[in-house]
Amino acid sequence: PKEKAIEIVVTNTRKIAEQCEVLKPLAEEWKSYNPKIAGADEKLVAMCYDNAKAIYGDPLPKVVQDRLTLELTPIINHGYGVLYYIAHKLVKHSNDRGYLVGSRGSVGSSFVATMSGITEVNPLPxxxxxxxxxxxxxFEDGSVGGGFDLPDKKCPKCGHNLNKNGHNIPFAVFLGFDGDKVPDIDSNFSSGDDQGVAHKYTEELFGRDNVFRAGTIAGIQDKTAYGFVKRYAENRGLTFNDIFIEKLSAGVAGVKRTTGQHPAGIMVCPRDMDIHNFTPLQYAANKKYLKDENGKQIPGTITTHFDYHSISGRMLKLDILGHDDPKVIRMLQDITGIDPLKIPFDDQKTLSLFSSPAALGLTPEQLASAIGNKGVTVGALGLPEYGTPFVRGMLEDTRPKNFSELVRISGFSHGTDVWLNNAQDLIKNGTVKLEEAISTRDDVMNFLIQHGVKPLTSFKVMENVRKGKGLEKGGSNNRAELEAAHIPSWFIESCLKIQYLFPRAHAVAYVMMAFRIAWFKVYQPLAYYAAYFTIRAEGSFNAPIILKGLEAQKAELARIAALPNPTAVEKGNATVIEVAAEMYLRGLSFLPIDLDRSDASEFKMVDGKLLPPFNCIPALGDAVAKEIVSARNEHSFTSKEDLKKRGKVSQSIIDTMDSMGILKGLPEEEQISLFAF
Structure with missing residues (x-):
């Protein structure tokens, strides 16, 4: 009957459908599932206003109030408050332990990030x-490059010394013109020590079962694919020409070869969700067990099975990156007792390093006699951001006079087609001054707005230029607007050449760290070199050459310079030897490695000289260096045989130590003393 048919086909089918739970195999692509922290938005807003009022007073100046409103409104409305609060907690945890944390990328464009302690960079005018x-x-008219450049001044109201700050960075660089881009907050933690602690702290914040290493997928590289095809042909006695091999290898390249993990990426799953809603889990490279530095078996690292790029829009990814600058500054603070946060960014002797070596007590001729004639008219050797021959050449071309010009140099060096055949020519020809040339993406937006171009057009042009896409996108007519506003032709031509532009916030953060280290180079030279050789020269300190003195260093540099194709190891050694030669020219020197006093891996200041550690000895690694110190702390070594046995040192390293004079006076074997009975 018809009624029965309707019951079976329609009614019962609907009943079954209504009882079915709706399941989605994966979280929706368009939605971001962030962890929840109760009251995060309210805490963030209160923190920002409390800190702003502590600095700028209550009521807040209009510039400060407007900027906080501009930023907090979209941050809270789009649900990004929790991301800021998480970043605040991570940075504060490291700061409380005495470590500086540097910001990366354009997070320094956000004043909310500054007021919540995520970054030191202040983006206000x-x-x-x-x-x-x-x-x-x-100063809102663009007449001042950066707050640190302002002359010292006393308060006209109370006579107190004024503080100076502000780098004039638009918020749109970070979260877009409408503030709707998902914030990507990256931080540089002290590499090695503090970075590992920060990773552990994420487990405390979110729970161990909700924190996973970001997985990566490594594909077959072009050269490897080419080799596979060539061997395939050889094994089968086939003859392929190069064009056919390249065609076949193109089909092999990119195929998954193994899995790994992002060195700093942490994926966070909300507590009320299961990680399998987003991705399966696996052991990196399918290794269930690994070996630690002592050879003991430890559990392998669990990572996301899917490559982190494919799920990062849906899950929170924290980039807890390691960097040497915070590590160097922490070591300098430990050995000198000087608070790096109190170093002024307008110190004239430190600024002079970037245009002359005079503050080091050296002349360009002295430097050239030791390291060759490359970047010797500046004193930036060994400094982060500015120590390479390429950037030292930039310094020689520009002779920066203040902090904001140093930021420009950093922007030039990190960009693509920004300096060479572009800004360098404009500055040399006298077309523009250093402070006018485009160095960072913010320069484009600020320049256009100051010259009457609409803010939205200025933002769109900046976005196109920073990605190397010129002025236009999708049928726009931005060039006509720029020409109508009488934007100079050199500016437009410069924009068209650029392939990538660095964010100013990132440059400012890097230069703040570099400037602090440069200050120690001027005022605490022995401590500076101790930190440099301990952290930056790790693995490249050629002790048999360097410890022989300046003449041996000069000879080795000349030998490497004469090579047509020096290896990467030789280039690394040369960089470190240059810094050692500069140190000797300044009247400082090394002590020989001492079996009774040297540290495992740290250069020590002893009697006004540097005492090198054991890991400087060729082929002697950190593990053996620690064994030597551990055994020595029990009691002194009595013979080479004793050192070999208790220090776990191989015969070849014993021979090297002997040739370096470290084992002078130490007998070959144990000697029984009659008086010991």
Whole structure:
């Protein structure tokens, strides 16, 4: 009957459908599933206003109030408050332990990030602020490159010395013109020590079962694919020409070869969700067990099975990166007792390093006699951001006079087609001054707005230029707007050449770290070289050459310079030897490695000289260096045989130590003393 048919086909089918639970195999692509922290938005807003009022007074100046409103409104409305709060917790955890944390990328474009302690970079216009009565004066007309460049001044209201800050960075660089881009907050933690602690802290924050290493998929590289095809042909006695091999290898390249893990990426799953809603899990490279530095078996690292790129839009990815600058600064603070946060960014002797070596007590001729004639008219050797021959050449071309010009040099060096055949020519020809040339993406937007171009057009042009896409995108007519606003032709031509532009916030953060290290180079030279050789020269300190003195260093540098194709190891050694030669020219020197006093891996300041550690000895690694120190702490070595046995040192390394004079006076074998009975 018809009624029965309707019951079976329609009614019962609907009943079954209504009882079915709707399941989705994967979280929706368009939605971002962030972890939840109760009251995060309210805590973030309160923190920002409390810190802003502590610096700028209550009521807040209009510039400060407007910027906080501009940023907090989209941050809270789009649900990004928790991301800021998480970053704040991570950075504060390291700061409380005495470590500086550097910001990466354009997070320094956000004043909310500054007020919540995520970054040191202040993106407001350059300004004076009185720490006593909160009097302020902002320079909003673009006449000042950065707040650190302002001359020292006393408060006109209370007579107190004024603080100076502000780097004039638009918020749109970070979260887009409408503030709707997902914030990508990356931080540089002290490599090795503090980075590992920060990784562990994420487990405390979110729970161990909700934190996973970001997985990666490694494909077959082009050269490897070419080799596979060639061997395939050889094994089968086939003859392929090069064009056919390249065609076949193109089909092999990119095929999954193994899996791994991002060195700093942490994927966070919300507590109320299961990780399998996003991705399966696996052991990196399918290794269930690994061996630690002592050879003991430890569990392998669990990572996301899917490559992190494919799920990063849906899950929170924290980039807890390791960097040497915070590590160097922490070591300098430990050995000198000087607080790096109190170093002024307008110190004239430190600034002079970037245009002359005079503050080091050296002349260009002295440097050239030791290291050759490359970047010797500046004193930036060994400094982060500025120590390479390429960037030292930039310094020689520009002779920066203040902090904001150093930021420009950093932007030039990190960009693509920004300096060579572009800004370098414009500055040399006198077309523009250093402070006018495009060095970072923010320069494009700020310049256009200051010259009357609409803010939205200025933002779109900046976005196109920073990605190397010229001025236009999708049928736009931006060039006509720029020409109508009488934007100079050199600016337009410069934009068209650029392939990639660095964010100013990132450059400012890097230069702040580099400047602090440069200050120690001027005022605490022995401590500076101790930190440099301990952290930056690791693995490249050629002890048999360097410890022989300046003449041996000069000879080795000349030998490497004469090579047509020096190896990467030789280039690395040369960089370190150059810094050692500079140190000797400044009247400082090394002690020989001492079996009774040397550390395992750290250069020590002893009697006004540097005492090298054991890991400087060729082929002697950190593990053996630690064994030597551990055995020595029990009691001194009595013979080479004793060192070999208790220090776990091989015969070849014993021979090397002997040739370096480290084992002078130590007998070959144990000697029984009659008086010991």
């Amino acid at each position: 350059p300004h004076y602020v009185c720490p006593n009565c909160h009097w302020t004066h902002f």
